[in-house]
Amino acid sequence: MLEITGARVIVTSPGRNFVTLKIETKDGLTGLGDATLNGRELAVASYLTDHVIPCLIGRDAHRIEDIWQYLYRGAYWRRGPVTMSAIAAVDMALWDIKGKAAGLPLYQLLGGASREGCMVYGHANGTTIEETIDNALHYKEQGYRAIRLQSGVPGLASTYGVSRDRYFYEPADADLPTETLWSTEKYLRSVPPLFEAARAALGWDVHLLHDVHHRLTPIEAGRLGRDLEPYRPFWMEDATPAENQANFRLIRQHTTTPLAVGEVFNSVWDCKQLIEEQLIDYIRATVVHAGGITHLRRIASFADLHNVRTGCHGATDLSPVSMAAALHFGLSIPNFGIQEYMRHTGKTDAVFPHAYSFADGLMHPGEAPGLGVELDEALAAEHPYKRAYLPVNRLEDGTLYNW
Structure with a gap:
């Protein structure tokens, strides 16, 4: 014992x-x-x-x-x-x-490595298409094999995924929720030109991803997915809210663009219909919000039976502890697809020294026993809690909408 x-x-x-x-x-x-x-x-x-x-x-x-x-x-x-x-x-x-x-x-206790490393994707963003493409080229130069594209929408003051910093993005940005404005019509006009420019600049050997952030109806998502088909996106993420899992059946009827969803899911029951009916291609449930490694392995095993691969959430709201756990998990399972990787700041890395590493578009959890992450408690104490909310979204007429 x-x-x-x-x-x-x-x-x-x-x-x-x-x-x-x-x-x-x-x-x-x-x-x-x-x-x-x-x-x-x-x-x-x-x-x-x-x-x-x-x-x-x-x-x-x-x-x-x-x-x-x-x-x-x-x-x-x-x-x-x-x-x-x-x-x-x-x-x-x-x-x-x-x-x-x-x-x-840890990955050795989960059955050993199923691959040499976990392919990760970085986040390229900008207020304009030109800025986003320039940022994406920097990721390509660093060896990334997959890049998420988010760009400002003409006519909107701010857009999800577009930050003031080239590499670090933290949406929880205020003591009380920031209110932003949204227009689906303006957004739908802006995304195909972004992907057209990206293919022209980056070529066809880099995977391109995009996050809708739950902002479309199923039929709108079907239209966007069809518009993006010529550019062969790796996936369209969180196209519509998934509380009603049957929403994705309608999207499937209108596009062959691969679909990813699930970063807000808490258990296998949140994605049961999506996986059973093969309504998605990638499940994005994450180790910290879906019950840990034990439960995430169950979700992955269930997904594997239905040709669904993992694409776990990996934004900076996962600490290096979760990132390490996600990499051990991803390295071990047979149906790994891709891992999101938003780099932490130097301050965070100092508080959480870790063994995982990035090279040639892949990440590896390292060979340290366990997760391979430590916590410098003395340094952690120098950074006290500060209340921070995620934004909320309103349509241009003032209606509260999905952020």
Whole structure:
């Protein structure tokens, strides 16, 4: 038995807020788990501190599956982003401990490597098409094999995915939610020219991706997907809200552009119909918001039966702890597709020293035991929590809309 003797939550904000769980064992081994829920961080911190940690003390850290079931079934009120992010933090930390106890990187405990590395995509953005293409060329020069394209929309003051910094984008930008304006009509006119310019500048050997961010109806998404078909996008992401999973059936009827969705999903039930009916090509559920490595492996196994590959969310609201977990997971599964990679700032990397690395468009989690990430608690304490909300969106007539 590897007895859990303590656990605590560390909240730090080296440029953005992160919630980290640290579990300690009687043998002196410790494990880290990410519990960050962008814009609702303290809700998960409280859930862990007040409701989960007391239930962990005295349990066997090796019994990962049993503890996962205890926290999921035992709470009665199942699922939801707060609960599943808290479970994910515990799960990651326990896998980290198990890897350290075995003296092996986590991916070896998950069956070993299925590939040499995980292909990742970077984020190219700009206020104009020209700026976006210039940024994309920089990513190509750095060896990226896949690039997400987001550009400003003529007539709109701001657009999702377009930041003031070439490489670092943090949408949670204000003490109270920023309100932005949206026009579907203007947007739909702007995306095909972006992809036409990208193919002319980047050629056909680079994968091109785009994030709609849940802003279209199914028929509008079908129209955009068809308009982009000549440019062979790798995927169109989050084309429409997926609460009604049947929405994607209508999109499928109108375009062969590959579809990706799921960064806001919390469990396999959120994507059951999407996967069973093969309404998507990539599932984007993430290790921190979908119950940790244990549950994400179930989702991936289910997806594999239906020719759906993974394309896990990897924005900066995942701490380096989650990024490491995602890479160990992605390296091991047979139906890995691609991994999103938004680089953290130097401040974040200093707080979370890590073993993972990037080269030639691929990332590897490294060979350090467990997850391969540490937490400099003294440095973390120098960056106190600062409330930050994600924006909200309104149509030009003032109607609140999907951000």
